[in-house]
Amino acid sequence: MRHFIRTVYAIPVFLALSLLAFPTMAQTCPAPQPLSNMTLTFDDEFNEGLLDNTKWTAVAMGGADAINSEQEDYVPSGVQMIQGGGVRLQVNNKPFWSQQYTSGAIKTNGHFLQAYGHFEMKAKLPDGNGLWPAFWMLSDHNNNAWPPEIDVLEYVYMPYGAIPGVPDKTSYAHQGLIWATATGRDAFGNYTYGDFGSAYHTYAIDWRPGSLVYLYDGVVQSCVIDNATTGQRVPNVAMYMIANLAIGTQGGFTGSVNGMTSFPANMDIAYIRAYQFKDVTPPAPEPILVMNANVSNPIASPGATITISADVVIGNSNLPGPTQTQFFIQNYDATKTINEIQMTGPATYQANHTYHFSFPYTIPATMAPGVYPIAINALYNNWQSYQWFSVTSGPTITVVAAACGSTPSGQTIWINGATGSSSAVATTQQCPYGGTVGTTWLNQNQQLCTNGVLSNTGQTQQINIVTASPVCNAPPSDTITIIASGDDYLGPPQMGVLINGQQVETASVTAIHSTNQWQTFTYTLPMLVPLQSLSIRFLNDAYGGASTKDRNLYVKSVTINGVQILPAIQNMYSSGTFTWNTNGTYAWKTGN
Secondary structure (H helix, E strand, C coil): CCCCCCCCCCCCHHHHHCCCCCCCCCCCCCCCCCHHHEEEEEEECCCCCCCCCCCCEECCECHHHCCCCCCEEECHHHEEECCCCCEEEEEECCCCCCCCEEECEEECCCCCCECCEEEEEEEECCCCCCEEEEEEEEECHHHHCCCCEEEEEEEECCCCCCCCCCCCCCCEEEEEEEEEECCEEEEEEEEEECCCCCCCEEEEEEEECCEEEEEECCEEEEEEECECCCCECCCCCCEEEEEEEEECCCCCCCCCCCCCCCCCEEEEEEEEEEEEECCCCCCCCCCEEEEEEEECCCEECCCCEEEEEEEEEECCCCEECCCEEEEEEECCCCCCEEEEEEEECCCEECCCCEEEEEEEEECCCCCCCEEEEEEEEEEEEECCEEEEEEECCCCEEEECCCCHHHCCCCCEEEEECCCCCCCCEEECCCCCCCEECCEEEEECCCEEEECCEEEECCCCCCCEEECCCCEECCCCEEEEEEEEEEECCCCCCEEEEEECCEEEEEEECCCEHHHCCCEEEEEEEECCCCCCEEEEEECCCEECCCCCCEEEEEEEEEEECCEECCCCCEEECCCEEEEEECCCCEEEEECC
16 A cells, blocks of 8 residues: 555655556466465454454554545544444544544554465445555565555545546455565556445455465455566565555545545454464564553553553574664654653663563653654664664554543543544544533543543443533434324324334324314424434224224324425325435335
8 A cells, every 4th residue: 555654755656556567367376275274373353342452553643644645644533443343444524633534544563463374354345435445564674664565455436547447437456566676666456346345355365485366255366476587576574464544635546535425434344364374484583673562551641650661572683782772752743752762772682582661751741632652663783883673653642631530529531432542532622512612522442530540341421521611512403393183083093203213202193184183293302313214103003994984194294493304295094104214215114
C-alpha cells in the first residue's frame, strides 16, 4: 500500500505504478500449501472485548504524516471491537487533527513479525468511492528501510477509472509487491475483479523462499517468483502485518470520496492469522529490535506519573557500544517532540539477549489534552556510526484535563468508545445535542471510574469527566401523528405503531368510521436511531360473516414532524402491517 513509518517519506506507490510493468499470472504458480505443512504462529479472532495490545498497536498518525495524499487521520477510536468477535476499522466524516476524516489502523509492528509462511485475513470490505481498505506487510529490516512491501489486498470500489487497463465500473482487489533494485525499486501488480464488499472473504499469501502466491477464498490469483532476468525478487526478511482503512484522493489509486460514499464506513475483520511452513528455515533474526513497548496507564492528567517501558531484543551477534535507547513523546502529527528521554544501555549488547528499559514519566503540567504517540529508537555504535531500529506511532499517552482521582465523591464516569488498552482520544467538545459546555469528554475502552478508582467493567456507556458541570439539551425527538378510525365489532380495533420494525406504541381506535369520526394519536419518541421505516399494524381483525359484523381499521393520515407520508387512506380489512420506508417505498403484509 505505502510506507507506514513516521520518519521515512516514500514516493507514493500510486505515482510509481504508471512507471512499472505489471506482469500477470502467465507463469505457473505453486500450488497452495496444505495446513498439514504449517504451524500456527499468530492468531487473533478479536473476541476478548478489547484490542490485545500484546499483539497489536492501534495506530495514531495524522497531520504531517499524511501519505499518498490520503485524507484521514488515524485515531485509536477508529478501531472498534465487534460484539461476538471481530474488529471494525471505521472511517468517519469527522475532522480530528488536520484531515477531513478519521479512520482506524492496526499493526503488529513491535509485537510480531515473521519471514515466510501463510498470512491470512478474513474480512468484509466497505463499498464506496475513495475508500481504501488494505491488508499488507512491511519490514523492520535495516532501520525500517522501504521497500520491501507486500500488499495482500487493496480493494478499489468502482466506478472509477484511475489506472490504464482497468475497466471502468468494475470493482477489484489488487495484489502487489514492491522490492528494491540497484537503481531504486520495482513492482508487481495483479487485479482480481468482483464484488468483495457484500460478504466476508479470505485474503492470504503463501510466502516461501523465492515465491509469493496470492490467494482469495483459498483460490490462487497470482504469484511472484524470483527471476534474475526480469529482476523479480521475493522478500527474504521478517515483516509485520497491517490492516487499515484509508481515504484516497482524486487522481490516486482509489479516487476521492463523492456523494455516493456513505459514512460511517466499516472494514469488519473476523480474524487475522499467520502460520510457518514446517519445511522452511527462516532467515537469521534481525540484529536489533524494539519490542513490547508499553505505558502503565494510557490515560492520565497533567502532573500524573506513569511508567514507560520497552524491550530491546538482540539477534545472533554481539553489538558494540556505546548503546542507548531513546523515547520520544511527540505531538499527534510528529512535528514536535514534547519530551526526549535517553537511557544508556550496556557496554555491549550481547547476542540473543533481551534488555528491558523502563522509567517513570511525569506528565508536564502544561501538556494539553490530546493523544501523544511515543517513538522509540534502540541505538548501538558500529564503526563510529550509529545504527538503530525505530518503533514509531507505537503506544500512546492520552492526556485528560481531570484525572480519575479528582472526580467528585460518588461521581461515576463511563469511559468507552476506542479499542485497545494503550490509547484513546480526548477532546473538549460540546454536548451531543447542544447546551452549556463545561466538560472534558473522553472516549476509551470500556472502563469505569467510580469514586476515583479506575477499573475494567465491560460497560459501554459514555458520560463526562467533570471539570464544570455541563447543562446539555435533551436528545431530539420525532413527533408522529396518526389519524384513524374503525369499524367496532366485538370491541374497537387495536393499532400498533412500529419504528424500524420494533413495536413502540399500541392504541384502541374508538372513532366510528361509519359516522365519519376520526381520532388523532400523537406520539413523541426519542430519536435514538436513524428512522428507516414506520409501520401501522392492525392487531385484532374479527369477522362475523356479514358487513355489519366486521372489525376494520382505517388510517387517514400519518405525519412525521409535520410531513405527510401516507399517499392515501389505507383501508385495513384484515390483520396486517402497512409500512412506509424512508426511501419512499410502501409495503403491505397480511398477518401479524
